[in-house]
Amino acid sequence: MADDHTFHMAPDEFRRHGRSVIDWIADYMATVEAMPVLSQDRPGAVRARLPAHPPEHGEPFETVLSDLTSVILPGVTHWQSPNFFAFFPANVSGPSVLGELVSAALGIQGMLWTTSPACTELETHMLDWIVDMLDLPATFGSGGPGGGVIQDSASSASLCALLAARERVTEGAADKLGVGGALTVYASSQAHSSIEKAVRIAGLGSDNYRVVDVDDAQRMRPEALEAAIAGDVVAGVTPCMVVATVGTTSSMAMDPLRAIGEVCRRFDVWLHVDAAMAGTAAVCPELRGLHDGLELANSYCFNPHKWMFVNFDCDCFYVADRRPLVAALSILPEYLRNAASEAGDVVDYRDWQVPLGRRFRSLKLWFVIRHYGVEGLRHHVREHIAIAADLAKWVEAERDFELAAPVSLNLVCFRHRGGDAFNQALLERVNASGAMYLTHTVLDGSYTLRVSVGGTNTTRAHVEAAWDRICAAASAPEGLVP
Amino acid sequence: MADDHTFHMAPDEFRRHGRSVIDWIADYMATVEAMPVLSQDRPGAVRARLPAHPPEHGEPFETVLSDLTSVILPGVTHWQSPNFFAFFPANVSGPSVLGELVSAALGIQGMLWTTSPACTELETHMLDWIVDMLDLPATFGSGGPGGGVIQDSASSASLCALLAARERVTEGAADKLGVGGALTVYASSQAHSSIEKAVRIAGLGSDNYRVVDVDDAQRMRPEALEAAIAGDVVAGVTPCMVVATVGTTSSMAMDPLRAIGEVCRRFDVWLHVDAAMAGTAAVCPELRGLHDGLELANSYCFNPHKWMFVNFDCDCFYVADRRPLVAALSILPEYLRNAASEAGDVVDYRDWQVPLGRRFRSLKLWFVIRHYGVEGLRHHVREHIAIAADLAKWVEAERDFELAAPVSLNLVCFRHRGGDAFNQALLERVNASGAMYLTHTVLDGSYTLRVSVGGTNTTRAHVEAAWDRICAAASAPEGLVP
Numbered sequence: 001m002a003d004d005h006t007f008h009m010a011p012d013e014f015r016r017h018g019r020s021v022i023d024w025i026a027d028y029m030a031t032v033e034a035m036p037v038l039s040q041d042r043p044g045a046v047r048a049r050l051p052a053h054p055p056e057h058g059e060p061f062e063t064v065l066s067d068l069t070s071v072i073l074p075g076v077t078h079w080q081s082p083n084f085f086a087f088f089p090a091n092v093s094g095p096s097v098l099g100e101l102v103s104a105a106l107g108i109q110g111m112l113w114t115t116s117p118a119c120t121e122l123e124t125h126m127l128d129w130i131v132d133m134l135d136l137p138a139t140f141g142s143g144g145p146g147g148g149v150i151q152d153s154a155s156s157a158s159l160c161a162l163l164a165a166r167e168r169v170t171e172g173a174a175d176k177l178g179v180g181g182a183l184t185v186y187a188s189s190q191a192h193s194s195i196e197k198a199v200r201i202a203g204l205g206s207d208n209y210r211v212v213d214v215d216d217a218q219r220m221r222p223e224a225l226e227a228a229i230a231g232d233v234v235a236g237v238t239p240c241m242v243v244a245t246v247g248t249t250s251s252m253a254m255d256p257l258r259a260i261g262e263v264c265r266r267f268d269v270w271l272h273v274d275a276a277m278a279g280t281a282a283v284c285p286e287l288r289g290l291h292d293g294l295e296l297a298n299s300y301c302f303n304p305h306k307w308m309f310v311n312f313d314c315d316c317f318y319v320a321d322r323r324p325l326v327a328a329l330s331i332l333p334e335y336l337r338n339a340a341s342e343a344g345d346v347v348d349y350r351d352w353q354v355p356l357g358r359r360f361r362s363l364k365l366w367f368v369i370r371h372y373g374v375e376g377l378r379h380h381v382r383e384h385i386a387i388a389a390d391l392a393k394w395v396e397a398e399r400d401f402e403l404a405a406p407v408s409l410n411l412v413c414f415r416h417r418g419g420d421a422f423n424q425a426l427l428e429r430v431n432a433s434g435a436m437y438l439t440h441t442v443l444d445g446s447y448t449l450r451v452s453v454g455g456t457n458t459t460r461a462h463v464e465a466a467w468d469r470i471c472a473a474a475s476a477p478e479g480l481v482p
Numbered sequence: 483m484a485d486d487h488t489f490h491m492a493p494d495e496f497r498r499h500g501r502s503v504i505d506w507i508a509d510y511m512a513t514v515e516a517m518p519v520l521s522q523d524r525p526g527a528v529r530a531r532l533p534a535h536p537p538e539h540g541e542p543f544e545t546v547l548s549d550l551t552s553v554i555l556p557g558v559t560h561w562q563s564p565n566f567f568a569f570f571p572a573n574v575s576g577p578s579v580l581g582e583l584v585s586a587a588l589g590i591q592g593m594l595w596t597t598s599p600a601c602t603e604l605e606t607h608m609l610d611w612i613v614d615m616l617d618l619p620a621t622f623g624s625g626g627p628g629g630g631v632i633q634d635s636a637s638s639a640s641l642c643a644l645l646a647a648r649e650r651v652t653e654g655a656a657d658k659l660g661v662g663g664a665l666t667v668y669a670s671s672q673a674h675s676s677i678e679k680a681v682r683i684a685g686l687g688s689d690n691y692r693v694v695d696v697d698d699a700q701r702m703r704p705e706a707l708e709a710a711i712a713g714d715v716v717a718g719v720t721p722c723m724v725v726a727t728v729g730t731t732s733s734m735a736m737d738p739l740r741a742i743g744e745v746c747r748r749f750d751v752w753l754h755v756d757a758a759m760a761g762t763a764a765v766c767p768e769l770r771g772l773h774d775g776l777e778l779a780n781s782y783c784f785n786p787h788k789w790m791f792v793n794f795d796c797d798c799f800y801v802a803d804r805r806p807l808v809a810a811l812s813i814l815p816e817y818l819r820n821a822a823s824e825a826g827d828v829v830d831y832r833d834w835q836v837p838l839g840r841r842f843r844s845l846k847l848w849f850v851i852r853h854y855g856v857e858g859l860r861h862h863v864r865e866h867i868a869i870a871a872d873l874a875k876w877v878e879a880e881r882d883f884e885l886a887a888p889v890s891l892n893l894v895c896f897r898h899r900g901g902d903a904f905n906q907a908l909l910e911r912v913n914a915s916g917a918m919y920l921t922h923t924v925l926d927g928s929y930t931l932r933v934s935v936g937g938t939n940t941t942r943a944h945v946e947a948a949w950d951r952i953c954a955a956a957s958a959p960e961g962l963v964p
Contacts (some may be wrong), residue, residue, distance in 0.1 A: 119526055
């Protein structure tokens with residue numbers, strides 16, 4: 001073999017295969033609606049279609065692309081189907097996919113400013129644009145002591161918030177000596193599981209995670225929070241962080257930020273606000289009430305990768321003061337030293353996150369915001385909310401169904417009056433049909449169905465069809481419960 | 483505005499713009515060699531080229547793409563240039579970029595098996611293929627009590643290893659009660675900074691991080707490790723984890739795994755092996771000695787996103803026993819419950835990592851391994867190593883230069899005999915030229931230049947030209963030190 005032989009895909013081959021992949025994707029976008037939303041594969045089915053061993057010799061790209069259709073697609077649950085109503089959306093869009101493509105091809109590392117200035121500066125700039133777009137507190141902008149950064153997920157944002165809060169309350173002792181005494185974290189019973197996960201990861205221990213009671217609309221009760229903190233202080237325990245949720249996973253409940261923030265100020269406890277799903281709504285001025293009191297928070301996050309047409313991963317995480325965050329996460333070995341960092345006039349985002357490496361994710365935000373304009377994002381958020389409101393009316397009009405929680409933004413929680421087993425069977429039947437995918441939760445002790453309206457291509461017609469099918473399944477003559 | 487108006491990019495628009503982006507990338511691939519490797523932008527230059535506020539109305543995609551060239555590219559440090567020799571490579575390839583593209587477009591979440599079976603099963607299968615390709619211990623395969631998972635980075639892999647080790651040594655008490663007594667972690671003075679970062683994140687405290695001495699080839703001294711552990715045991719401290727590095731960041735030193743593993747077995751301490759950079763080399767049978775003793779490890783990671791032509795992020799993390807990992811990271815809220823998970827016959831990778839969400843990263847591995855075949859990967863690894871060996875000879879042949887460490891795999895550490903200030907000035911001069919980018923470290927107290935040969939398109943000619951330029955800069959008549 002000649003010394004200059006190469007196995008690489010040359011630029012012109014990339015051009016050719018790239019077009020095939022773009023066509024494959026455009027076709028997928030145009031046809032995904034007709035595919036069963038929830039994969040019909042049984043466990044092991046995908047692996048059974050794959051060869052046991054890696055190929056010794058390279059294969060033509062055409063074969064790989066055709067296997068993508070035959071081997072992989074049947075095992076895919078189609079999150080981009082307009083009939084996907086499960087969990088929360090993870091919606092994507094053309095401009096976002098192309099932004100991710102450019103990021104992959106540039107293949108740069110943004111761990112330090114100097115390792116690609118554009119990666120750091122576009123990120124800072126996009127996070128500032130978003131402060132503007134959502135009318136977030138000015139302290140989250142890069143001009144003052146705080147600032148924003150992209151994390152992979154709200155889970156990682158919560159962990160980073162906790163590390164900063166731990167740094168602040170222990171004045172660095174936890175980083176040096178380890179978590180010695182009890183440090184407590186407070187969130188409502190409806191908070192995301194990632195909060196308790198962060199408490200465990202950071203070495204605080206789940207026994208020091210305080211689950212705060214909620215009211216009958218699943219919102220944290222500030223007086224219960226206050227009592228919990230006060231009790232811990234009396235007991236000699238150190239309150240470390242409170243997490244308020246704007247849009248809970250089960251029912252999109254909104255914790256009362258201002259009242260919670262005032263409790264936090266009184267006890268000097270770090271307040272982190274998790275608006276992973278709902279934050280995007282603040283692009284609409286009439287919905288900004290959900291952030292009322294946010295200026296009392298020390299940190300905040302929301303996920304453009306849920307409802308802002310940016311593909312995963314892209315969580316925007318803000319701190320009002322970046323010092324404790326950087327103090328908690330910065331370690332500088334010799335091989336990362338460089339003139340720009342030493343001069344102190346640049347941001348090195350490696351010190352704002354758990355990993356060292358980071359890709360050029362702000363390109364996706366830049367592409368999406370410029371493609372849609374703020375106007376376009378607002379339009380689609382309003383439309384999803386209007387469709388959810390319609391669905392709520394249809395539920396209320398059906399004698400056999402009831403709403404299980406106040407409808408909030410784009411999420412409708414409801415149940416059939418037939419009881420838990422009936423609702424579970426109903427869910428399984430409609431999901432098995434392949435025509436839609438929805439998931440459940442438990443509210444006030446009862447099994448509850450959730451329809452989350454947020455798919456890029458979900459229209460009123462899709463939700464109408466889904467509701468018709470749910471009603472038909474519920475009244476099927478053969479019955480639902482065995 | 484009509485109710486059915488949409489701001490989305492329709493499939494056929496995506497087809498058109500997608501082709502433009504593919505062409506842009508193919509052109510970039512073909513021309514990146516001629517661009518200044520290290521961005522010449524000053525701090526703030528990129529932001530100064532961006533509008534202060536987000537656009538109210540959407541813009542044509544053509545404008546965005548043309549701004550990519552004019553606004554962003556000057557601020558990019560070109561990690562994919564064949565003249566990039568800094569840090570470690572983060573090499574990418576055509577098939578990998580196309581795999582990432584498909585992953586972005588499918589936009590699925592792989593947190594649970596049921597949320598897209600193909601995401602979980604292809605990942606398990608690719609991690610098994612890699613056990614085969616690198617001849618890793620069979621315990622890392624999915625058939626037994628262990629298994630593999632993709633993490634974003636070796637930093638996150640080390641953190642997860644530590645959480646599993648903490649779970650095991652405290653029998654779950656740390657997760658429940660918090661990190662109470664002192665738990666210690668051991669690594670050599672040459673280990674990656676992410677190890678100490680993980681120790682701090684997990685709440686152990688940097689005072690409980692033990693830096694173990696190295697020999698004159700920068701390898702951990704097993705007898706120093708043994709003494710440190712024995713001393714801690716006598717002092718009533720609990721050894722939690724040892725990290726051995728296969729290919730250190732400064733000089734690609736290889737810690738003696740087998741001797742370290744035997745110490746760990748004797749004291750029953752978790753051994754994590756960080757082969758982030760060097761692991762890929764084991765695709766070549768003649769290089770597998772670097773993993774000798776790996777069967778004594780509890781966990782292991784390496785990064786296909788460094789040297790295996792897979793774009794960031796893609797770290798392969800293996801455990802010999804998955805139970806402590808899952809016990810440390812699993813929390814099951816109602817809204818994630820599903821039949822497949824309850825039946826216990828599937829893997830849910832959310833319990834193997836810090837975040838909840840995860841994208842379809844195994845597509846990149848599948849595309850790359852099938853495109854190159856094991857043969858192709860082996861060929862390029864061997865070529866990079868051969869080029870580094872040549873460079874080492876050229877260094878040794880120059881009277882004014884010396885090797886600063888034994889050459890290991892594809893990294894050459896060297897210095898000019900003119901002293902630290904001279905070498906620093908030399909580095910700055912060659913980097914400022916734009917013709918190449920290399921970085922430094924400190925070995926045995928002296929400033930050291932590093933040339934890391936691992937770019938996808940780096941050939942012997944590029945390294946020769948780089949060496950000529952380094953020699954020319956060192957002997958420039960105007961001198962280097964002001």
